[in-house]
Amino acid sequence: xxxxxxxxxxxxxxxxxxxxxxxxxxxxxxxxxxxxxxxxxxxxxxxxxxxxxxxxxxxxxxxxxxxxxxxxxxxxxxxxxxxxxxxxxxxxxxxxxxxxxxxxxxxxxxx
Amino acid sequence: xxxxxxxxxxxxxxxxxxxxxxxxxxxxxxxxxxxxxxxxxxxxxxxxxxxxxxxxxxxxxxxxxxxxxxxxxxxxxxxxxxxxxxxxxxxxxxxxxxxxxxxxxxxxxxxxxx
Numbered sequence: 001x002x003x004x005x006x007x008x009x010x011x012x013x014x015x016x017x018x019x020x021x022x023x024x025x026x027x028x029x030x031x032x033x034x035x036x037x038x039x040x041x042x043x044x045x046x047x048x049x050x051x052x053x054x055x056x057x058x059x060x061x062x063x064x065x066x067x068x069x070x071x072x073x074x075x076x077x078x079x080x081x082x083x084x085x086x087x088x089x090x091x092x093x094x095x096x097x098x099x100x101x102x103x104x105x106x107x108x109x110x111x
Numbered sequence: 112x113x114x115x116x117x118x119x120x121x122x123x124x125x126x127x128x129x130x131x132x133x134x135x136x137x138x139x140x141x142x143x144x145x146x147x148x149x150x151x152x153x154x155x156x157x158x159x160x161x162x163x164x165x166x167x168x169x170x171x172x173x174x175x176x177x178x179x180x181x182x183x184x185x186x187x188x189x190x191x192x193x194x195x196x197x198x199x200x201x202x203x204x205x206x207x208x209x210x211x212x213x214x215x216x217x218x219x220x221x222x223x224x225x
Contacts, residue, residue: 004153031211043115043202043216044154051211089153093211098167101153 002027002094006102013080014110021075021105023090028068030094035064035075038087038104047088048075080109113137115217117203123223129191132220136184136205142166144214145178145188146202154202160186161209193224 003026013019023033032051036044048057048064050073056065063076077084087106091099116135124130136143141162146154157176158168162183171178175194180186190197200219206212 034213036216041219041221043117043218044204046213046215049213091153091214097209098156098159099214101155103151103153 002030002092002100004090004092004100004102006088006090006105008105009103010106010108012108012110015080015082017080017109018076018078019080019107021077021088021107023073023075023092023102025071025073025092025094025100027094028071030068030092032093033064033066033073034091034093034099035062035073036089036091038089040086044089077107080107082109082111085109115203115205115215117201117217117220119220120218121221121223123225124193126195126224127192129189130193130222131187131189132201132203132222134186134188134203134217136186136203137215139207140205140215141183141208142206142212143180143186144204144206145186146204148200148202148219150199157188166209190222193222195224198222198224 005024034049035047050066061078066073087104089104091101143160145157148154157171158178159166160180178188202219203217204214206214
């Protein structure tokens, strides 16, 4: 059974700092991994989707990497801004036609 | 391109009452998902439709929850009767089709059961 873990659960950083969010999964037989952002009281916004054959994806200040063999993905945010404050969720697609979500990392970027 | 629409955005009900949520997916998306997100947790899949057929409802509490997508477009999720533990955000998402496709989420409906 696939389990997805995100550490840390919460993180506070000063503005301008580069930071890394972690996502671990127990079953390495995944098809893809998706990173989402969730603002308070809002739905999920897709940030990056990495296919199982890819090692990384980039969008602006965001870079997501995938290491299937070790069951890990990282989301790197460069030069963080207060507007990056949100909860970041990862989800893996494996096995039975569905995404399994982690519990998220709540990020606060201090001005 | 219009996104996934959901209504209502907020709902407060007493326990044992009934409630229904509505979702309109992105045009052309064949697959529709309903998720339950309890505070502090990640979304949990309740039910997945491919057009108007159910693909996966293994985590749907069928004694009180029901969902339909009669014409393969809009969908409704109903809870009857509601329990305190049903307080959560109910998220609808859609994707082009079955398989590991990118999912797009609506804004969610926040349900509070008193």
